Amino acid sequence: MLNNGRQDGPPDLDELWRDFRRKLGGIFGGGGGGGSQPPGGGSPNFEPDMKSAGVGVGLIAGVVALIWAGSGVFIVQEGEQSVITTFGSYSRTVDAGLQWRLPYPIQQHETVKVTQLRSVDVGRQSVAASTGLRDSSMLTQDENIVDIRFTVQYTLKDARAFLFENRGTDDAVSQASESAVREIVGRSKVDSVLYERRDAIAADLVKSIQAQLDKLNAGVTIKNVNLKNVEVPEQVQAAFDDAFKAGADRDRYKNEGQAYASDVIPKAQGTAARLAEEAQGYKSRVVARAEGDAQRFLSVYAEYQKAPGVMRDRLYIDTMREIYNNVTKVMVDSRSGSNLLYLPLDKIMQQAGQGSVGGASAPTAPTAPVAAPAASAEPAAADPRAREGREGLRSRDRDSR
Template structure:
């Protein structure tokens, strides 16, 4: 009898250990476990090896809190009462646009996600529709389709987060993704608004090209202006220095002129004549005999001398000692022809 009682106690102890062992569980990375005791929230534990009171005293439910979840908003279902799709919304100027987008969210509080809302996903959809209708309702149709289109998503996200925080559903909105063609007018006027969008895009393209042209031309113009300014400054410095040098030279000449006026005048005349005659080939000299002008065709003389030298060099001849009398006779003949030409011109002048 006693041994039977001991055996029953051992069986009960083993059964108790097995029952207690069922309370161990593992929570994976990125998960949270919500523990309830007799159906009421008890605690939340994170990743790792954990233990709770075995069933039916306590239970646990694993929730993925880092997983990004997504829900689409704006379906093409037509509402019979209005004849419009669910995605149709009214703008500030009383026009209709259709918006389709996806909401990405994750859980920030597992307890609130399980116990504060009966349908958390439905709450997300309702909050998204409420937020987008409020945002679009404060925009004009043209702004919603073009200028302020990129501002719809961040405004909807901020307003959605405020609504969900008031509901305390433990959800964090990660992002709002407008679908391709997500903001569009009704089908009846789609073609006209496509033309408007193309015109706006063409305007932006022309604006960007003009800005690029300005960015290219303005630096070059600034560089050219800077270069011209530097050249003007250099020219100014050169002219001022030259003028100062001329003034200083004039002062020195004036000092010498005051000491010896005649000598200074003669010297200045000689320098001026030397500078003038150095660049001319024809000279006319007053002979002071009967007021006749003696014309010296220096350019013809130089040309004739050069031509004679060239012809002499071109003729093949043996090496011999040149005849001095022949050269002298040639020079004399040239002088005679020159004098005869001068006399003929003098007679014509008279």
């Protein structure tokens, strides 16, 4: 397509190349900017001066220097640390973020992941031909053999120590773990290793391995020790199982005995305390009653000394009242008229009680008649001389007592 004698469209490669050469000639002071073209489309005369050439070289050198300086920019990701070395010697450690160092070959950097959880398996399953035991077998304090295999998990805490202080960190962790486990098992008994202190042994391993690696300045932190296999050799496994069951039965019986003792002893102690309190109460009651009786006797004796006759009569009457309160038979003696009456009052009272309970439908019959007639009793009771004789007999009887 033509537009005012010009062709509309992208420029061809020859035209681009000619424009580039004209600009380059202008930079170096040549006459390519407005010089005439030789016949046949050849290049213009290129005559650079030294000043323009120096400026061009400087610009190129500056661009190269900027590119070289920019090669020292690097990024450290989260959870990583980068160690910068100067001609192979440690310079500094940088954390996560955009960092810069002097470009190669002056300085270099190496990045390691410090938060990554690394693991090392300790305890090989290979069997030694001379002993027939695994390499993970070791001797306990009571001269028994146990087989222990476990995994050590750790992270990095110092990138510089990890890179420069040890040639192989995994090997250092493995050797420190083997040394620690043999030390701990060597001072423990087989029952403690197998059953009683299994979790405690894992915690002791963490502390022991960390202490040895700190001495080596390995730059790692032990996070956890997982015991995968703790057992005795297969030749004695059945015997150890029987011994473990016997120990479990022993503990069970012991716990049952302690439970029974905890139930019986408090009851016995409570019974003993109750009996002691009852005995103390009985003692206090008897002593108080005896002291009260003694005080009452002393008070009565004092009154008796003031009026002996009156006190004798009073004591006699009180004693007779107490005795006759519990007697169901009453005897009436009449010496003057020689009339002796026996009344079966106990039967009468019993029948009266039954009648009150059973009602009027149960008639009562007298069990025994009255021994003396009422006619003979009335004159005797009405005779004044008989009354005087009875009173004289009672007074003489009291005086004789």
